[in-house]
Amino acid sequence: MAAEETKNLIMTVAAEMFCELGYERVSIRNISEKAGVSHSLIRHHFGSKEKIWYCISDHLHAYMQKYILHLLDELPENTPANVKLYRFSVEMLAHIIVIRQPIQLIADAMRQENEFFDYFIDSHGEIESVVNKLVDAYNVSHSETPLNMVELKWQMMMYAHGAACMLPMLKATWAEETQDLDACLVKHWSMFENQVACRFDIAAADRLTPSKLEDLVHKVECGWKETPL
Template sequence: MIERKQGRRSAQDAVKTKGEILRVAANMFCTLGYERVSLRNISEQAGVSHSLIRHHFGSKEKIWYAISDCLQEFMIGYIRTIIDNMPEKLPANEKMYIFAVRLLAHMLMNKQPIQLIADAVRQEDALFDYFVDQSGEIQAVVDTIADEYNQEHPDTPIKVWEIKWQMIMYAHGAASMAPFLLQTWSEETNDIDQCLLNHWQMFNQIMAHRLQIPVEKRLTPNTVAELVYPCECAL
């Protein structure tokens, strides 16, 4: 009995250690970039030996893929949360609107996915291609909403990639150029949360106009955080 408990504790400790390594590595990849991070850097920051990291993961590339898988699963789960919380029989334009503005709000509050993707674009093609190849489930969810919208609005069809591109620009801009974000509204506030809300409102206005959302149906939060459903951190 004692041996079994010790075995369970050992297994739990190993899982905890692997999780901490991934958390530290994710922060380093996002802030420094993949090329500037080494296994030794990760081991020093995580407080574990270089050999232990190699035992658990084998290489820096495998750590990156493990982080990407976690974030991918996290984003898929969150997208499904947005869909599941939509009222039944909602018109397609309102579905697409709620999906886009709530997902951007989440990306503004949880920067790691967009930071990792942006860094992958700067690296070898294999890293970026990994995101594209792994995004089929997300794409299917978005395409379903877009197809429904285009069937209901054949005279003003939407292109999914245009909306995704706008979302990527707004998310990445806030994540990578925070000083400019603060400077933009420096005359009225020095509160980063208010600046994020102003930033989100710009996207909100674009989506509301593009998707023909009546004023009374548009979201009017006091903070971006209000739009984010409770969820566990990816790492």
């Protein structure tokens, strides 16, 4: 197996285990056994479990940056700022709900050392810069109701975390209406979509009404895998 393929395999297995078990409960030996590669080979490529985590997170950051830019580039240039923010918010939430591992990784990081937490709340990175420019454009044209992006981001994280980590309760919420998980996820997403649509005064014609959330997830290639984890 080529060196790059080996590194990708190790990161994929480690990411799955970090999400499923939590960082603290996973050892390099655990990763070695599940990946089918030697303990020493993992040490050779990464040095430590912490460095594996940072490598995974670096790829996640790069992917999310590319995905966000793709979402914004897909919208016509003359799209009003309120519609851009609406589309960005609801489509990003759809992505995070469908591809759950990133929010699971982030949630686990919140329980770890402060350096892990700080890594995910960097407010000066390129992603934040791109989004803040969009928020500034919105606030210029809606000075009477300025947007606090931190609050919107917090709402998005709460909805994403609920879908990723409380699936039994989510399914129980709509058990009398449907037993289909995809349908439940759409209903969960729709609660957020309705709040955002009202917040940004989105016309009915501009609102999204997917039958399943996968329809809102864009295919964006990245250096590691087609999706981040």
